[in-house]
Amino acid sequence: MGKFVYSLCGMCAVRCPVRVEVEGGRVRWIEGNPHVGGMEGSLCAKGSAAISFEYDSERVQTPLIRAGARGSGKWRKASWDEALDYIADKLKAVQARYGKKAVALTDRSGLFTDLTKSFIKALGSPNYFDHDDSCAKNVNMAVQSLFGYGRGETGYDYANAKHIVLVGRNIFEALNVKEVNNVLNGMEKGAKLTYVDVRATTTAAKADNFYRIRPGADYAFLLGLTHEIIEKGYYDAEFVARNCSGFDELKEFIQPYTPEWAEKECEISAANIRDLAAQLHEAAPKVIFHGGWMLARYYDSFYVSRMLYLLNALLGSVEIKGGFTIAKGPGDCGRKGLQSLGKNIPEPEDKIVDAAMPGKSMGTGHIVNCYKAMKTGEPYPIRALICYRYDVMTSLPDPEGQKKYLDNLDLLVSIDVNYSETAWYADVILPEATYLERSNIICTQKGLKPQFAIRRQAVEPLYDSKPGWEIFTLLAEKMGVGQYFPYKSIEDIWRVQLEGTGVSIEDFDAKGVVGLSKDAVFQERDKLKFKTPSGKIEFVSQNLTKNNFPSLKPYVSPQKPAPGHFRLVFGRSPAQAHAQSQNNAYLNEILPTNTLWINDKEAVKMGVAHGDKVKITAPDGSYSGVIAANVTPFIHPEAVFMLHGFGSAIPLKTRSFGKGLSDNRFETGLVEAIDPVGGGVAYLECFVKVEKA
Numbered sequence: 138m139g140k141f142v143y144s145l146c147g148m149c150a151v152r153c154p155v156r157v158e159v160e161g162g163r164v165r166w167i168e169g170n171p172h173v174g175g176m177e178g179s180l181c182a183k184g185s186a187a188i189s190f191e192y193d194s195e196r197v198q199t200p201l202i203r204a205g206a207r208g209s210g211k212w213r214k215a216s217w218d219e220a221l222d223y224i225a226d227k228l229k230a231v232q233a234r235y236g237k238k239a240v241a242l243t244d245r246s247g248l249f250t251d252l253t254k255s256f257i258k259a260l261g262s263p264n265y266f267d268h269d270d271s272c273a274k275n276v277n278m279a280v281q282s283l284f285g286y287g288r289g290e291t292g293y294d295y296a297n298a299k300h301i302v303l304v305g306r307n308i309f310e311a312l313n314v315k316e317v318n319n320v321l322n323g324m325e326k327g328a329k330l331t332y333v334d335v336r337a338t339t340t341a342a343k344a345d346n347f348y349r350i351r352p353g354a355d356y357a358f359l360l361g362l363t364h365e366i367i368e369k370g371y372y373d374a375e376f377v378a379r380n381c382s383g384f385d386e387l388k389e390f391i392q393p394y395t396p397e398w399a400e401k402e403c404e405i406s407a408a409n410i411r412d413l414a415a416q417l418h419e420a421a422p423k424v425i426f427h428g429g430w431m432l433a434r435y436y437d438s439f440y441v442s443r444m445l446y447l448l449n450a451l452l453g454s455v456e457i458k459g460g461f462t463i464a465k466g467p468g469d470c471g472r473k474g475l476q477s478l479g480k481n482i483p484e485p486e487d488k489i490v491d492a493a494m495p496g497k498s499m500g501t502g503h504i505v506n507c508y509k510a511m512k513t514g515e516p517y518p519i520r521a522l523i524c525y526r527y528d529v530m531t532s533l534p535d536p537e538g539q540k541k542y543l544d545n546l547d548l549l550v551s552i553d554v555n556y557s558e559t560a561w562y563a564d565v566i567l568p569e570a571t572y573l574e575r576s577n578i579i580c581t582q583k584g585l586k587p588q589f590a591i592r593r594q595a596v597e598p599l600y601d602s603k604p605g606w607e608i609f610t611l612l613a614e615k616m617g618v619g620q621y622f623p624y625k626s627i628e629d630i631w632r633v634q635l636e637g638t639g640v641s642i643e644d645f646d647a648k649g650v651v652g653l654s655k656d657a658v659f660q661e662r663d664k665l666k667f668k669t670p671s672g673k674i675e676f677v678s679q680n681l682t683k684n685n686f687p688s689l690k691p692y693v694s695p696q697k698p699a700p701g702h703f704r705l706v707f708g709r710s711p712a713q714a715h716a717q718s719q720n721n722a723y724l725n726e727i728l729p730t731n732t733l734w735i736n737d738k739e740a741v742k743m744g745v746a747h748g749d750k751v752k753i754t755a756p757d758g759s760y761s762g763v764i765a766a767n768v769t770p771f772i773h774p775e776a777v778f779m780l781h782g783f784g785s786a787i788p789l790k791t792r793s794f795g796k797g798l799s800d801n802r803f804e805t806g807l808v809e810a811i812d813p814v815g816g817g818v819a820y821l822e823c824f825v826k827v828e829k830a
C-alpha cells in the first residue's frame with residue numbers, strides 16, 4: 138500500500154473530495170474521500186480517468202508563446218521567466234495606455250476564486266468575470282430574487298425527501314457524485330422522482346414520472362402546476378402567510394394559466410399536471426423542486442427557474458429536512474471564516490465594465506458585457522484578457538464570431554492544463570500543474586454541515602508546469618504589486634487563510650476536510666429570515682421592481698422551428714466534462730464521438746435511417762457539418778440533440794481531433810444573445826437546418 142493524500146478532484150468543476158493513493162511517486166488509485174458523507178469511496182468515470190490524464194503527453198507541457206498568427210498553431214517554447222515577462226510587459230503597456238481597468242480576468246466560479254479575485258484586484262482592475270453566464274447565472278439571479286441567497290448558498294436535502302422534481306436537471310448524467318448518491322439514497326427510502334425533459338435521458342429512465350416537454354415551454358408547465366396547487370389549496374397557507382410576500386399578486390397572476398391551457402403549450406397533459414400536483418400535496422413539505430442548472434439558457438429561463446424555486450416556498454418545503462435548504466457557512470456555526478487573501482488590497486478605483494452599461498440585466502460581471510467592451514471600447518476598452526479555468530471559445534457560442542471580439546485584444550493569455558480552443562487562439566499559454574501535481578488555497582464548502590477542505594499535491598509535476606497560486610504570485614511580482622502576494626509556499630497562503638479560525642494546517646491531515654458542525658444546521662422554523670430587502674421570500678421582488686423587471690412575467694410561447702429546421706439542444710454525458718476530456722485516453726475509448734438525436738417520425742420524413750449521415754447547417758449558413766443520426770422516438774420532434782464538447786479543432790490532441798461536431802460552432806449570431814433579466818447566455822435560441830447528407 139502507498140501513502141494516502143487527500144485532495145479535491147479536478148476532472149470537472151464539481152471538485153469532489155477524493156483520496157489519492159501514491160506509490161513510488163506515481164498515482165496508483167483515486168477514490169471518493171471515505172470520510173465525507175455522500176462520497177464514501179465513490180468516484181465517476183471522469184474522476185477515475187485523472188490517472189490517464191496525469192500520464193498523458195498530449196497536455197500542455199511548457200509555457201508557449203505564439204510564433205505565428207493567432208490560431209495558427211505555431212508556438213515557440215519559453216521559460217517561465219520569459220513567458221511571464223512577456224505577459225507583464227504587455228499588461229503594463231495596456232494599463233499605461235488604457236488604464237488599470239483595461240485588463241480582465243475570466244475564471245471558473247466555485248471554491249478557489251479568492252486567489253484570482255485578489256490577483257486582479259492587486260492589478261487595480263475591477264474586471265473579474267466567472268463562467269456563470271454560460272452556466273447557471275439565470276438560476277443564480279432567480280433564487281436571489283426570491284430568497285436573497287445565491288445559488289451556491291442554497292442546497293437540497295435529497296436523502297430525506299419524499300418527492301424530487303427535476304426539470305431539465307439530468308442529475309444522473311450531468312453529475313455530481315455526492316448529489317447522485319444522495320438522490321439514490323432518498324429513492325431507496327421511497328422518494329418519488331419526477332423528471333421533465335425534451336428527451337428521455339438516464340434520469341428519465343429512473344423516474345417515477347417522466348414528462349416529455351415541448352422545448353422552451355417549461356414556464357407553461359410550471360404555471361399550470363402552480364395554478365392547480367393554488368386552486369386546490371395544496372399549498373402551505375400558514376408557511377406562505379408567515380414567510381412570503383406577494384401571494385395575492387401571484388394568485389391574481391396565475392388565474393388564466395389552467396392545466397388545460399398549459400397542456401396546449403407544453404404538451405404535458407392537464408391530467409398529468411393535476412395528478413402531479415396531488416402527488417406533491419401528499420409528499421409536502423418533503424418536496425424538492427430543483428431550481429434547474431443548464432436548463433437556464435432560453436430567453437425566459439430566469440422566470441422558469443424563479444417559478445421552480447417559488448414552488449418550494451408554496452409547498453412550505455424551505456429550510457426543512459427533505460426540502461430546499463439554505464447552505465450554512467462558518468458564521469452560522471459560530472466559527473470564523475477563512476481570511477481573504479485580498480483583505481489588505483485596496484479596492485480598484487473604477488467600476489466593473491458592465492456597471493455603466495445601459496439596460497443591463499440583474500447583477501454585474503456578465504461576460505457578454507466584457508465582450509461588448511472589447512469590441513466597441515464602450516464604456517471603456519478592455520485590451521487584455523487572462524483566461525484561467527474558463528475556455529471561452531468552446532463555452533460561449535460561435536467561436537468564429539467571438540474572434541471579432543477577441544481580435545481587438547493586445548493580449549490574450551490562457552492558463553490551462555489542456556490545449557483548449559482558447560489556449561490555441563491565445564498569445565501565451567501557461568501550463569498549470571494538474572490537480573494531482575499541485576496544492577490549492579483552502580476552500581469553504583457550504584452546506585447543512587459546512588466544512589473547510591484542502592487540495593494537496595499528490596505527485597511531482599511531470600512537465601514544466603506550475604500551480605496556480607505560484608503563477609499568480611510570480612505575475613504579481615513582475616507587475617510590481619508583489620507586496621500583496623508575499624508568498625513563498627502554499628503553506629504561507631494557508632496560514633494567512635486560517636488565521637483566527639482556530640484550525641491549523643495539520644487538522645486537515647486525517648481526513649482532508651475539517652467539519653465546522655457535527656449536526657446539520659437549520660434555522661428555527663418559526664423564525665425564518667431571508668436575505669431579501671424585506672427579509673421574506675419575495676414572490677414580488679423589490680429588487681426586480683427597482684430594476685423595472687416584472688416579478689411575475691406573462692407567458693410568451695417559444696418560437697417554433699421552420700420546416701426542415703430544429704432547435705439545437707445539447708447536454709452532458711456522464712463520461713465527459715464539457716470540452717476538456719474528449720482527448721483523455723480512457724474517456725475517449727468509452728465515448729469517442731457524438732451523434733445527432735433526431736425524432737423518428739421527423740427522420741422518416743427526411744428519408745433518414747438510424748446511423749445515416751446527416752448534414753447540419755448553422756442558422757446563418759456560415760458553418761455546416763456531417764454526423765451520424767441517432768434516430769429515436771425519445772426526443773421531441775421540434776428538437777435535435779448533441780452532446781457538448783466534441784469536434785475538437787486542435788491537431789495536437791490526436792484522439793479527439795475532428796471527432797464529432799461542436800455544438801458551439803452552430804450557435805452563430807448568438808454571442809450577445811442573453812436572457813434579458815438573468816443575463817445568462819441563451820444558447821438554446823438556436824435553430825439549425827438538418828438534411829440527409
Ligand SMILES: Nc1nc2c(c(=O)[nH]1)N[C@H]1C(S)=C(S)[C@@H](COP(=O)(O)OP(=O)(O)OC[C@H]3O[C@@H](n4cnc5c(=O)[nH]c(N)nc54)[C@H](O)[C@@H]3O)O[C@H]1N2
Pocket residue numbers: 147149150245268271272273431525526527528529531532533534552553554555556557558569570571572707708709714715716717781800801804820
Ligand atoms: N454549446 C454549449 N456551450 C456550453 C455548454 C453546452 O453544453 N453547450 N455548457 C456550458 C456550461 S454549463 C459551462 S459550465 C461552460 C463550461 O465552460 P468552461 O468553464 O470553459 O469549461 P470547463 O470544462 O470547466 O473547463 C474550462 C477550462 O479549464 C481547463 N482546466 C481543467 N482543469 C484545469 C486545471 O486544473 N487548471 C487549469 N488552469 N485549467 C484547467 C480545461 O482544460 C478547460 O479548457 O460551458 C458552457 N457552454
Ligand SMILES: Nc1nc2c(c(=O)[nH]1)N[C@H]1C(S)=C(S)[C@@H](COP(=O)(O)OP(=O)(O)OC[C@H]3O[C@@H](n4cnc5c(=O)[nH]c(N)nc54)[C@H](O)[C@@H]3O)O[C@H]1N2
Pocket residue numbers: 149150272273304305306307308310311312313333334335336338350351352353354355429430431432706707708709710711712713714715778821
Ligand atoms: N458528466 C458531467 N457532469 C457534469 C458536467 C459535465 O460536463 N459532465 N458539467 C457540470 C455543469 S458545469 C453543469 S452546468 C451541469 C448541467 O446539468 P444539467 O442542466 O442537468 O445538464 P445538461 O445535460 O446540460 O442539460 C440537461 C437537460 O436539459 C434538457 N433540455 C433542453 N431543453 C429543455 C427544455 O426546454 N426543457 C426541459 N425540461 N429540458 C430541456 C436536455 O435535453 C438535457 O438532457 O452538469 C454538471 N455535471
Ligand code: SF4
Pocket residue numbers: 146147148149150151152153180181182183184185312313314714
Ligand atoms: S463529478 Fe466526477 S469528475 Fe467531477 S469532481 Fe466529482 S469525481 Fe471528479
Ligand SMILES: [Mo]
Pocket residue numbers: 271272273431
Ligand atoms: Mo455549467
